[in-house]
Amino acid sequence: MQHTLDKNNKINWLVNLACVTLLSLSGCATTSSTLKTSAIDPYEEVNRSIYDFNNSVDEYVAAPVADAYLWATPVVVQQGIGNFFNNLKDINVFFNDFLQAKFDQGLEDTGRFLVNTTVGLGGLFDIATDIGLVKHDEDFDQTMAIWGVPQGPYLVIPLLGPSTGRGVPGTVLDTALNPSSYVGVPVRALELVHLRANAKASLNTIKESALDPYVFTRDAFLQRRNYLINDGKQTAEENWEEDSDTHHPTNSATSSPDKPIKNK
Amino acid sequence: MLLLLRTKMILIWILYWLSFTPLAFAQEETAKQVVENFQNELIAVMKQGKELGFKGRYEKLNPVISKSHDLIKIARVVVGKESVKLSEEQQQKLVDTFSHLSIAAYAYNFKEYAGESFKFDSEKETKQGGTVIYTSLLVPNDKEVKFEYMLKKKGDNWKIINIIANGVSDLALKRSEYTSILERDGFEALIAKMNEKIDNYSKQ
Numbered sequence: 001m002q003h004t005l006d007k008n009n010k011i012n013w014l015v016n017l018a019c020v021t022l023l024s025l026s027g028c029a030t031t032s033s034t035l036k037t038s039a040i041d042p043y044e045e046v047n048r049s050i051y052d053f054n055n056s057v058d059e060y061v062a063a064p065v066a067d068a069y070l071w072a073t074p075v076v077v078q079q080g081i082g083n084f085f086n087n088l089k090d091i092n093v094f095f096n097d098f099l100q101a102k103f104d105q106g107l108e109d110t111g112r113f114l115v116n117t118t119v120g121l122g123g124l125f126d127i128a129t130d131i132g133l134v135k136h137d138e139d140f141d142q143t144m145a146i147w148g149v150p151q152g153p154y155l156v157i158p159l160l161g162p163s164t165g166r167g168v169p170g171t172v173l174d175t176a177l178n179p180s181s182y183v184g185v186p187v188r189a190l191e192l193v194h195l196r197a198n199a200k201a202s203l204n205t206i207k208e209s210a211l212d213p214y215v216f217t218r219d220a221f222l223q224r225r226n227y228l229i230n231d232g233k234q235t236a237e238e239n240w241e242e243d244s245d246t247h248h249p250t251n252s253a254t255s256s257p258d259k260p261i262k263n264k
Numbered sequence: 265m266l267l268l269l270r271t272k273m274i275l276i277w278i279l280y281w282l283s284f285t286p287l288a289f290a291q292e293e294t295a296k297q298v299v300e301n302f303q304n305e306l307i308a309v310m311k312q313g314k315e316l317g318f319k320g321r322y323e324k325l326n327p328v329i330s331k332s333h334d335l336i337k338i339a340r341v342v343v344g345k346e347s348v349k350l351s352e353e354q355q356q357k358l359v360d361t362f363s364h365l366s367i368a369a370y371a372y373n374f375k376e377y378a379g380e381s382f383k384f385d386s387e388k389e390t391k392q393g394g395t396v397i398y399t400s401l402l403v404p405n406d407k408e409v410k411f412e413y414m415l416k417k418k419g420d421n422w423k424i425i426n427i428i429a430n431g432v433s434d435l436a437l438k439r440s441e442y443t444s445i446l447e448r449d450g451f452e453a454l455i456a457k458m459n460e461k462i463d464n465y466s467k468q
Contacts, residue, residue, distance in 0.1 A: 208464070209369065211457045212441045219440045220432050227431025232410065 066197040087123025096138035141170030295395035321371040334423035372465035
């Protein structure tokens with residue numbers, strides 16, 4: 001039911017692992033050029049190859065580690081770990097609030113960080129949410145979008161997952177501003193494992209529901225990013241009627257619309 | 265004069281009796297009611313989810329979804345321009361399989377209840393005569409999920425055409441998937457994939 005993909009879950013879960021270059025993988029891509037390329041995803045064939053590679057890594061490495069983490073770690077500890085890393089990300093959030101001229105929200109998010117860092121014992125407890133300071137979701141990709149930087153092509157980055165031409169530098173800046181990037185490999189590894197474990201439900205939904213998991217992931221990711229950039233104010237509603245009216249009327253498909261369909 | 269009075273009396277009598285007939289109460293559901301009735305039924309099925317099992321949930325949801333959603337229109341929209349390439353028989357097959365898959369997906373995903381509830385937020389009329397119903401799914405100890413229902417009138421009845429969950433449009437997602445598979449692998453492959461999903465759902 002929930003077809004949302006959290007960018008943090010999907011993009012960041014293997015940020016600091018060994019680097020495999022896009023070029024080295026593009027060699028594995030199918031050279032079939034009979035398929036149409038779309039404006040949004042001009043490198044679809046290469047992207048699909050990297051997507052398959054990432055899935056294999058996920059299946060054989062990340063998923064088992066995340067499952068072991070879920071099995072071995074009490075829920076309270078998992079919540080504490082999640083709160084801790086989320087609190088560090090709030091630095092990035094309020095920084096980008098101000099860059100987007102959202103000053104009230106910036107003050108609120110700065111307050112969140114200060115409350116959780118002090119009263120919340122270094123971020124282990126999310127006291128700020130309990131006292132009504134709502135968590136927001138901002139990052140450099142969103143800031144660049146607000147500044148008018150175009151999205152660029154959809155890209156699947158080896159080990160990192162979905163991104164865009166604008167999202168790649170955005171993620172580099174997000175990572176640079178996150179203190180957990182500098183404290184050492186074990187802490188960063190823990191964050192990545194936690195992110196993957198958190199994304200389990202979303203990834204299972206894709207596996208279970210998607211007819212074409214690559215397209216599903218791409219579209220859910222891009223729609224979700226646009227939703228975050230617009231802060232949920234502008235949705236697909238603007239186009240939906242046009243979309244729903246563009247079908248070609250046919251004289252077939254005569255099933256009665258109001259009657260239950262026969263069970264298989 | 266007497267004739268006029270008698271005609272008047274007869275008219276009043278007819279109107280009086282008509283007021284007791286079901287016709288007087290047969291008001292069409294508003295778009296909001298369509299969504300709320302659908303959500304109520306969904307929650308009711310979730311509450312009985314375990315006892316009903318997949319088959320029971322499917323049977324309960326089948327009439328509910330068929331009534332509240334315009335599955336024929338949705339099925340045509342998701343194949344987009346590719347629909348002109350399909351024969352009449354293929355289009356019928358697509359609508360049937362799509363309807364089975366949609367109901368099976370609901371029956372699979374809404375299998376248990378953990379205190380969830382829907383809350384109506386607002387509604388809005390669109391420029392082209394549609395209605396958007398904004399709701400939130402409240403999940404205990406978790407973030408709420410925004411659900412926007414897009415409805416259009418089919419005859420006298422409002423029908424759900426699309427659902428947007430936290431900014432992700434189900435219709436747009438499906439259209440990308442379906443058109444991509446049709447372009448890459450063809451119609452039979454699409455139907456095979458849809459049937460595979462239905463089978464997987466029903467085995468759970």
